[in-house]
Amino acid sequence: MKVVLNLVKKEKKALFVIFGGTGDLAQRKLYPALFNLYKRGYLKKHFAVIGTARRPWTNDYYRDVVKSSIDGMVDSQTKINEFASHFYYQSHNVNDVEHYETLKALADKLDAKYELAGNRLYYLAMSPRFFGTISKYLKSEGLADTDGYNRVIIEKPFGRDYQSAKELDDEISKYFSEEDVFRIDHYLGKEMIQNIMALRFSNSILSAIWNNKMISNIQVTLSESLGVEERGGYYDTAGALRDMVQNHILQIVALLVMDRPASYCAKDVRQKKVETFKALKVYSPEEVKANFVRGQYGEGKDMPAYREENLIEPDSMTETFVAGKLEVNNKEMAGVPIYIRTGKRMATKATRIDIVFKQDKGSIYGEQALADNILTINVEPDPGIALSLNTKKIGQEYATKKTELKNSLTKEQAARVPEAYESLILNVLQGNSVNFTHWDELKYSWKFLDAIRKAWDEEGLPVDYFPNYSCGTMGPQISDELLAKDGNYWIFN
Numbered sequence: 273m274k275v276v277l278n279l280v281k282k283e284k285k286a287l288f289v290i291f292g293g294t295g296d297l298a299q300r301k302l303y304p305a306l307f308n309l310y311k312r313g314y315l316k317k318h319f320a321v322i323g324t325a326r327r328p329w330t331n332d333y334y335r336d337v338v339k340s341s342i343d344g345m346v347d348s349q350t351k352i353n354e355f356a357s358h359f360y361y362q363s364h365n366v367n368d369v370e371h372y373e374t375l376k377a378l379a380d381k382l383d384a385k386y387e388l389a390g391n392r393l394y395y396l397a398m399s400p401r402f403f404g405t406i407s408k409y410l411k412s413e414g415l416a417d418t419d420g421y422n423r424v425i426i427e428k429p430f431g432r433d434y435q436s437a438k439e440l441d442d443e444i445s446k447y448f449s450e451e452d453v454f455r456i457d458h459y460l461g462k463e464m465i466q467n468i469m470a471l472r473f474s475n476s477i478l479s480a481i482w483n484n485k486m487i488s489n490i491q492v493t494l495s496e497s498l499g500v501e502e503r504g505g506y507y508d509t510a511g512a513l514r515d516m517v518q519n520h521i522l523q524i525v526a527l528l529v530m531d532r533p534a535s536y537c538a539k540d541v542r543q544k545k546v547e548t549f550k551a552l553k554v555y556s557p558e559e560v561k562a563n564f565v566r567g568q569y570g571e572g573k574d575m576p577a578y579r580e581e582n583l584i585e586p587d588s589m590t591e592t593f594v595a596g597k598l599e600v601n602n603k604e605m606a607g608v609p610i611y612i613r614t615g616k617r618m619a620t621k622a623t624r625i626d627i628v629f630k631q632d633k634g635s636i637y638g639e640q641a642l643a644d645n646i647l648t649i650n651v652e653p654d655p656g657i658a659l660s661l662n663t664k665k666i667g668q669e670y671a672t673k674k675t676e677l678k679n680s681l682t683k684e685q686a687a688r689v690p691e692a693y694e695s696l697i698l699n700v701l702q703g704n705s706v707n708f709t710h711w712d713e714l715k716y717s718w719k720f721l722d723a724i725r726k727a728w729d730e731e732g733l734p735v736d737y738f739p740n741y742s743c744g745t746m747g748p749q750i751s752d753e754l755l756a757k758d759g760n761y762w763i764f765n
């Protein structure tokens with residue numbers, strides 16, 4: 273297999289322009305990610321960051337904010353001061369065209385000062401309603417007119433249905449070509465999610481059994497223990513289906529069931545992912561009823577019900593939990609039920625994948641029940657893999673018992689795992705879009721989702737249908753029943 277490795281010079285030259293530089297995402301994720309890239313030598317002398325937002329901050333104040341966001345990651349004061357000296361603040365209202373002139377002047381100045389070769393990376397850490405305006409002015413005011421590359425990084429949510437996603441894409445693609453647009457799905461930056469392809473496509477013993485002849489079902493769980501916290505306003509208009517299924521869960525499913533790509537390069541991987549999304553069965557309203565369930569948390573374990581949370585209507589019908597069965601009709605996986613589940617205020621925070629294999633029909637141990645053979649991919653917490661097998665029970669009996677072969681990362685290994693945002697930003701600097709979502713993937717994922725959303729919106733459930741699960745549980749009973757109908761059960765409980 274042809275492997276595309278980036279063996280060119282490690283240090284990258286670029287100017288980062290962070291729109292929304294005072295915001296939560298920038299402070300919690302982006303500055304720490306940039307600092308890690310700096311510590312690991314990907315960013316050294318030839319980089320600069322312009323943070324922009326409406327607030328009138330000074331460079332000094334901005335640098336203090338950046339420093340406090342990486343507090344705790346710092347091993348030497350000189351390093352942090354030297355790192356922060358590359359940051360510049362520009363007060364800017366993204367709707368105001370004149371501000372792009374000031375921004376361009378600063379960008380050009382920093383380009384010359386740090387010798388950045390005209391490479392620019394625009395991180396839109398703001399509400400998506402600004403994406404079109406920013407893209408337009410970046411082009412019309414000449415910011416993105418340089419000798420180097422000009423790449424845009426976009427955060428979720430990318431639309432709230434197919435139509436709005438398409439309108440957003442149409443707007444951005446007027447100014448930036450698809451290869452320069454990097455749509456972040458931070459799950460794709462996680463080490464164990466990237467491990468799915470390594471496991472599937474570099475082990476003959478796994479690739480030989482990764483098909484509908486051998487796999488009984490696939491289970492993907494993204495459970496959160498937190499509630500909506502400060503995001504109530506947004507969450508109540510989105511719900512778990514849009515917030516988690518359309519992006520993170522469908523991306524994970526695609527990696528689990530796509531056909532083998534010709535190589536580990538963006539074009540080949542993307543082709544197989546798009547084929548998978550095309551093969552994802554879009555449900556009729558009746559099929560939605562049969563294959564998808566939803567929930568909303570009620571109080572429990574000293575935690576309030578969803579409807580009692582800040583900014584949530586007392587009769588809100590927004591789902592905080594979804595479980596569903598997906599079908600992907602490609603050659604290898606047709607007929608394999610793919611169960612997915614996500615929710616807030618569940619018993620534990622975890623991301624976990626279980627591949628359940630069919631039982632050995634020819635067992636020589638008579639009527640005795642065999643344990644399922646399961647390959648588990650623990651994404652978080654405790655990243656690692658486990659495989660359960662049947663082995664002989666020790667002693668004189670001719671009986672079997674379940675044995676689990678388990679591999680977890682050691683503390684030292686776990687400490688070396690890059691944060692998702694760090695990996696993804698480095699990918700953008702390398703121009704490698706293998707871990708980003710292409711518009712064609714989004715298009716099909718929204719069409720799949722819209723069918724469910726529409727069926728649910730038209731169903732008109734009574735207000736007292738919710739809440740239907742308590743805080744601190746693994747979701748409503750209907751989620752267990754969904755699998756029980758097929759004679760299956762949630763392995764992770």
Ligand code: NAD
Nearest residue numbers: 292293294295296297325326364365366397398399427428
């Ligand atoms: P935030 O509200 O904390 O920050 C928004 C930023 O935009 C602020 O810096 C604000 O000053 C700036 N801003 C708003 N209007 C402006 C204008 N007219 N001109 C210039 N600046 C303006 O939001 P956030 O949590 O940082 O999220 C940013 C984006 O990232 C959102 O689209 C969000 O959905 C997405 N996102 C955030 C997270 C997260 O962990 N925070 C995770 C995934 C996706």
